[in-house]
Amino acid sequence: MQSKRIDDIYEIHVVSRFDSNTSKEVEEKIEALMDKEDCTKILLNFSKTEYISSAGLRGLLSALKKGKTKGIRFALCTLQPYVQEVFDLSGLTQFFSIYAVEDEAIKNLA
Amino acid sequence: MRIGGLTFRLILLIFTSTALLFTFLFFYSYRFSRRTIEEKAEENARYLVSSTVNLIESVLNPVAKVPETLALVLANNNIQQVHIYDLLIETVMRNPEIYGSAIAFEPYSYQPEEYFFAPYYYQSEYQVKMSYLGGEDYNYFIQDWYQIPKLLNQTIWSEPYYDEGGGNIIMSTYSVPLYRWEDRRRFFRGIVTADISLSWLREIVSSIRIYETGYGFLLSQNGTLITHPNSAYVMNESIFSLAEVREEPALREIGRRMIRGEEGFTILENSFFEDHTFLAYAPVPSSGWSLGIIFPREELLSEVSRLNRIVLTLATMFFIVLFASVLFISRSVTKPIRALAGATGEIAKGKLDIQLPLVRSNDEVGLLSASFTSMTQDLRAYIAHLKETTAAKERIESELQIAHEIQMSMIPKIFPPFPNRVEFELYAVMEPAREVGGDFYDFFFLDEDHLCFLIGDVSGKGVPAALFMAMTKTLIKAQTEKGIHPRDILQRLNQDLSEDNEASMFATIFCAVLDVRSGEILYSNGGHNPPALMRTGGRVMFETIDPGTVIGIVPDFSFPGGCIILSPGDAILLYTDGVSEAFDKQGNIFTEERLLKVLEGSLDNPPEKLVDTVVREIHMFSEGVEQSDDITLLALRYWGVGGKR
Numbered sequence: 001m002q003s004k005r006i007d008d009i010y011e012i013h014v015v016s017r018f019d020s021n022t023s024k025e026v027e028e029k030i031e032a033l034m035d036k037e038d039c040t041k042i043l044l045n046f047s048k049t050e051y052i053s054s055a056g057l058r059g060l061l062s063a064l065k066k067g068k069t070k071g072i073r074f075a076l077c078t079l080q081p082y083v084q085e086v087f088d089l090s091g092l093t094q095f096f097s098i099y100a101v102e103d104e105a106i107k108n109l110a
Numbered sequence: 111m112r113i114g115g116l117t118f119r120l121i122l123l124i125f126t127s128t129a130l131l132f133t134f135l136f137f138y139s140y141r142f143s144r145r146t147i148e149e150k151a152e153e154n155a156r157y158l159v160s161s162t163v164n165l166i167e168s169v170l171n172p173v174a175k176v177p178e179t180l181a182l183v184l185a186n187n188n189i190q191q192v193h194i195y196d197l198l199i200e201t202v203m204r205n206p207e208i209y210g211s212a213i214a215f216e217p218y219s220y221q222p223e224e225y226f227f228a229p230y231y232y233q234s235e236y237q238v239k240m241s242y243l244g245g246e247d248y249n250y251f252i253q254d255w256y257q258i259p260k261l262l263n264q265t266i267w268s269e270p271y272y273d274e275g276g277g278n279i280i281m282s283t284y285s286v287p288l289y290r291w292e293d294r295r296r297f298f299r300g301i302v303t304a305d306i307s308l309s310w311l312r313e314i315v316s317s318i319r320i321y322e323t324g325y326g327f328l329l330s331q332n333g334t335l336i337t338h339p340n341s342a343y344v345m346n347e348s349i350f351s352l353a354e355v356r357e358e359p360a361l362r363e364i365g366r367r368m369i370r371g372e373e374g375f376t377i378l379e380n381s382f383f384e385d386h387t388f389l390a391y392a393p394v395p396s397s398g399w400s401l402g403i404i405f406p407r408e409e410l411l412s413e414v415s416r417l418n419r420i421v422l423t424l425a426t427m428f429f430i431v432l433f434a435s436v437l438f439i440s441r442s443v444t445k446p447i448r449a450l451a452g453a454t455g456e457i458a459k460g461k462l463d464i465q466l467p468l469v470r471s472n473d474e475v476g477l478l479s480a481s482f483t484s485m486t487q488d489l490r491a492y493i494a495h496l497k498e499t500t501a502a503k504e505r506i507e508s509e510l511q512i513a514h515e516i517q518m519s520m521i522p523k524i525f526p527p528f529p530n531r532v533e534f535e536l537y538a539v540m541e542p543a544r545e546v547g548g549d550f551y552d553f554f555f556l557d558e559d560h561l562c563f564l565i566g567d568v569s570g571k572g573v574p575a576a577l578f579m580a581m582t583k584t585l586i587k588a589q590t591e592k593g594i595h596p597r598d599i600l601q602r603l604n605q606d607l608s609e610d611n612e613a614s615m616f617a618t619i620f621c622a623v624l625d626v627r628s629g630e631i632l633y634s635n636g637g638h639n640p641p642a643l644m645r646t647g648g649r650v651m652f653e654t655i656d657p658g659t660v661i662g663i664v665p666d667f668s669f670p671g672g673c674i675i676l677s678p679g680d681a682i683l684l685y686t687d688g689v690s691e692a693f694d695k696q697g698n699i700f701t702e703e704r705l706l707k708v709l710e711g712s713l714d715n716p717p718e719k720l721v722d723t724v725v726r727e728i729h730m731f732s733e734g735v736e737q738s739d740d741i742t743l744l745a746l747r748y749w750g751v752g753g754k755r
Contacts, residue, residue, distance in 0.1 A: 020570055053739075054618075054687070058569035061663055062614035090618060090637035091659030 003033065009109050010036075011043040011102075018052040018083075023059030030063040034072055041109045042067065045102060047078040052086050061092075073097075077105035116447065117440040124436050125429075132425055139421070144414050148388075151410045152375050155390035158318065159373075159403050162326065163394050165314055169207060170267070170284075170306070170396050176205055177286040177302040178265065184213070184302065185289050195240075198231040201304075202238050209233055209281055209307040212243055213288065214250055215300035226250070232305070255283040256301050263287060263298075267397040270308055270336050272345060280308045280336075280345060282397070312337045312344075315401070321412070324405030331398040333365045364389065368400035377407070446475045454482060462490050510545035510573075517546050517576055520583060522553065525718065532753030533626035536563070537717035538744040539725060541688075547740035548575025548617075549686050550583050556623060557592045564596075564621040565684040565744050567638065569660075578615045582607065582661075586621075596621040597634035597671040600661060604636070604669070607662035616662040620684055622674075629676040629748050634669045636661040639687060639702075642709055646679035650709045652702065678750035681717065683709065685724075688739035692728045700731055717745035 003012045010033045015022045033039050044060075052060075064074055075097040079087065087093045099105035180197060194213055201211045210232030220227040226244025233239075243250050250256050255268040268283040284304045289296045311328065315337040318326035328336040333348040343352075349365035352358075360378065367374060371393040378387045388410065391402040408415075449467035456464045466483050518540075525537055538551045548568030556562050566582060568575040582603065589602045599621050607617070620641060622633035637660035640652045656670035676682065685705070692700040705724065712723045721743045728741060749755075 054567065054569035054616075055571070057660075058614050058616060061616065065614050065663075089639060089657055091635075091657035092637070092663075094659065095664060 003029065006043075006106055007110065008038070009041045009043050009106060010039055011045055013045045013047065014049045016048050016050050018049050018056035018060075020053060020055035023053075023056045026056070027059040027063045031066065034063075034067050034070060039072060041073045041075075043102070043105050043109060044074065044076045045078055046076060046080060046083055047102075049083055050080055052083050057086065057090065057092070064096075073109060075099060075105045075109050077102050116444045117437065120440040121433065121436050124432070128429075128432065136418075136421060136425070140414065140418060143417060144411055147411060147414055148407075151388060151405070152390070155320075155388060155403055155405065156375060156392075158320070159390045159392040159401055162314065162318060162403075163392050163401050166311065166328075166394050166399075166401070167396055169310065169314075170394070173205070173207055173304055173306050174265070174267075174284050174396060176201055176208060177211065177284055177304040180211075180213070181286040181288045181302040184299075185291065195229060195231075198229060198240075199238060202231040202233060205304075206233075207306065207310070208304050209279070210303075210305040212303045212305075213300060214243060214256055214303065215288075216298065217251070219299050228300075255285045255303060259285040259287050259301055260298060267331075267399075269330050269332055269334065270345065273305070281305045282308060282336075308336060318403060320403065320405040321409035322406075323409060324403065326401060326403045328394075329365070329368055329400045329402065331369060333369050336399065364391075367391075368393075368402060369398075371395070371398070371400070443475070446479065450475070450479055450482065457482070457486055462486050462493065507545075513573070513576065514542070514545040517542070517580070520580060521550055527553065528555075531626070533749055533751055534561070534624070535717050535747045535749070535754070536745070537721050538742070539721050540740065540742040541725070541737070542740045543688070543737040544572050546573060546576035547571060548579045549688065549740035549742035550579050551684070551742055551744045552583060552586065553744070554587075554590075556590060556594065559625055559627050560592075561624045561626055562590060562596075562599075562621070563624065563684070563744060563746060564619060565638065565686060565742060566617050566619040567686040567688075567740070567742070568617045569615055571739065574613070574615065578617065582617050582619075586619075594623075595634070595671060596623055596632055597669040600634045600636045600658070600669040601667070604661045604667055605665060608665040611662050614663060616660040618660050622682075624676070624746070624748070626748075627751055629678070629680070629750060631674040631676060631682070633672050633674065634658065635672070636669060639685060639690065642683040642685070642706065643674065644681040644683070644709060644713055646677060648710075648713060650706050650713065652706075676748040678748060678752070678755075681720070681745060681747040683720070683724075683746075684744040686740065686742040688737075688741040689724065689728060689743060691739060692732045692741070693735055693738055694731050695734055700728060704731075717747050720745045 003010060005011070012026075012029060012033070014026060018026060030042065030044075033042055067074060077099045078101060079098060087096070087098070097105070097108065099108065180201060183197070184194075198211055198213065202208055210230060212228050212230035214228035217225050226242070228243035228250055229240065230243050231238055231240050254271070258268070259266045265284065265286045268285060270280055270282045273279060273281050282305070284306065286302045287298060288300045288302050290299045291297075315326045315328050316339065318324075325339045327338045329349055330336050333350050334345065335343045335347055335349065336345070338344055349368070350362055353362035353365060364376065364378075368391050373392040375388065375390045378389055387404050387406050389402055389404055391400055393400050446467060453464055453466050464486075466479055466486065521540060522538075527536060536553060538553070540547070540549055540551060542549065548571060549566065550568075551563075551565045553561060553563035564586065566579070568578045568582065585603050585606050586599060589599050600619060603619070607615075617636070618638035619636040620633065620638040621636070622631050622641075624631050633655070635655050635658045637657055640655045642650060643653050644650045653674060655672050658669045659667055674682070690700055690702050690705055694700075704727075708724055708727045709720070712720050715723065724743055725741065
């Protein structure tokens with residue numbers, strides 16, 4: 001799982017299968033970024049993520065919840081159809097800033 | 111010592127190689143030393159033969175000179191009878207090696223009236239005696255010593271003979287023809303002789319001693335044995351007569367060579383001269399005799415044999431010592447290995463507590479022993495650890511089994527649940543992926559006419575999900591009261607679960623209340639899959655509903671409400687994503703579309719059959735794949751107050 005910095009945004013490419021086996025890994029990765037002092041914005045890139053389970057969702061929610069207490073802004077981008085459907089069905093789309101393309105997400109976060 | 115064991119193989123290897131090496135060296139040394147000794151022996155034999163021949167010649171030659179001188183003197187002078195006697199006496203007295211000497215005249219040539227005239231002087235017991243040869247019983251003219259030189263006109267050593275008339279001894283006579291010169295013409299007058307006793311010759315030849323049984327022998331011109339250790343042969347046998355009797359052509363051939371005056375060295379086999387003997391021979395030129403020296407090869411090689419015996423004895427001792435030391439070394443080397451083998455055999459049987467034999471040595475065996483010790487310790491620790499973890503696993507498994515029973519007892523499982531209600535049929539099933547799961551369903555009457563039914567899915571699986579599920583289900587039951595709208599149930603539940611939800615656990619719930627009199631369903635959704643509706647007349651579809659959001663995450667969220675009207679015969683199916691997202695071997699998911707198809711094919715089935723059909727389809731789809739998520743289904747078919755027709 002790669003992470004890189006674009007201006008003041010930290011971007012993470014989320015794993016291809018985001019389930020109970022990988023959720024801890026993703027969670028820790030996000031938390032590690034949030035522990036950085038200069039971290040105020042995090043972009044989660046789902047371009048490679050083909051599957052997300054409820055356990056993955058829980059891990060994501062847990063991390064984002066901690067980030068919110070620190071005032072960190074999140075954005076999600078390039079959700080694949082299945083992932084998008086999971087977000088839609090669970091009604092979580094309304095609580096996140098979700099963008100179709102990476103550049104749009106970066107522009108809106110900046 | 112075990113056949114095939116290390117000790118045995120070590121000894122076999124060392125012995126075989128050493129024995130081969132030793133045998134090679136032994137035979138090489140044997141051949142080499144034998145050849146050396148044989149060469150040396152031949153050289154010695156040749157030298158011995160030639161020196162003995164010289165010795166014989168040194169006697170024969172001076173003897174021969176005497177009658178030759180005598181003949182010369184007589185040829186040139188007209189000698190008187192007295193003078194002849196003086197000459198002969200002088201000759202015999204002055205030459206002790208000459209046994210006797212005679213001057214034998216032709217018939218009537220010395221005195222016209224005398225047929226025989228041959229004065230002969232000879233030695234007899236320290237004095238010189240005289241006799242006249244010739245008479246009626248001894249006609250010397252036909253004797254070899256007289257006839258042959260006369261005919262050949264040359265000096266000659268006669269064949270040895272036993273002189274009965276003369277000295278009664280074995281002798282050989284050197285005969286010199288005597289001539290008289292008249293008008294430069296030579297007339298034969300007689301023979302001058304010198305006899306030589308062969309007893310001295312026998313002494314000389316018999317003095318030849320080679321090793322134990324080696325000996326010399328002398329052959330005459332005819333091959334007669336002149337001297338031989340076996341005195342019975344002397345003068346009685348010739349080499350040819352012996353060859354004839356013994357049928358030994360090789361012996362005859364050697365005899366021929368010898369009397370031909372050849373010199374040589376040969377090896378005789380199975381002959382008159384014993385087995386395997388060497389024969390060296392050389393001529394005695396002046397007399398035409400031949401000297402042979404026999405020496406048995408066995409004795410000649412006795413040095414070699416003795417050396418071989420010593421070598422063999424030493425080798426035997428060497429092999430005994432070698433055997434003992436190899437045995438000792440290999441046993442001391444293999445002792446720890448054998449002990450180790452025994453101990454490891456016990457270990458293999460599972461006796462890990464066995465004490466391995468202590469090997470202090472720094473070699474490979476020591477290392478092996480140390481490794482084994484370390485291995486058994488590790489094995490013991492590993493087994494102990496395995497026992498602990500197995501015990502812990504068993505404990506957890508039994509606890510999980512109990513938890514499973516508790517969880518299953520939390521959801522209603524008696525069908526039909528309300529046997530006296532005709533307005534609807536209901537069936538539900540829950541199959542956890544593990545012992546316990548996060549799915550649940552429930553149904554109960556809020557009052558006489560209102561049935562609350564719901565399905566839920568907690569994030570994740572296993573024990574955490576099960577705990578959250580238990581809490582969720584209990585809280586739902588606690589919220590419900592007569593006349594409550596499902597969205598209020600979810601709202602209150604969300605409020606309770608959102609507080610102190612550190613782990614961000616959440617549940618998706620579809621909650622509905624059916625008015626059994628009218629068929630009206632009021633529902634609210636908390637992020638769950640929309641239900642499938644099966645209308646009478648063949649239409650199956652997923653109801654389009656507001657998703658709301660998952661429960662337990664967003665406090666103060668207002669859950670949406672909705673309404674569905676069921677006509678008699680219509681059915682509604684609630685399911686969790688364990689159904690639509692079941693995987694097959696290739697990693698494909700079951701999908702909602704496939705679920706719809708199954709439902710279309712099972713349209714008129716009662717709820718129990720409907721649910722079982724779906725479950726069977728999922729199991730067929732996922733055959734050979736471990737169930738990844740809990741599978742939960744709840745089906746309700748509405749019949750209205752009139753009941754099923």
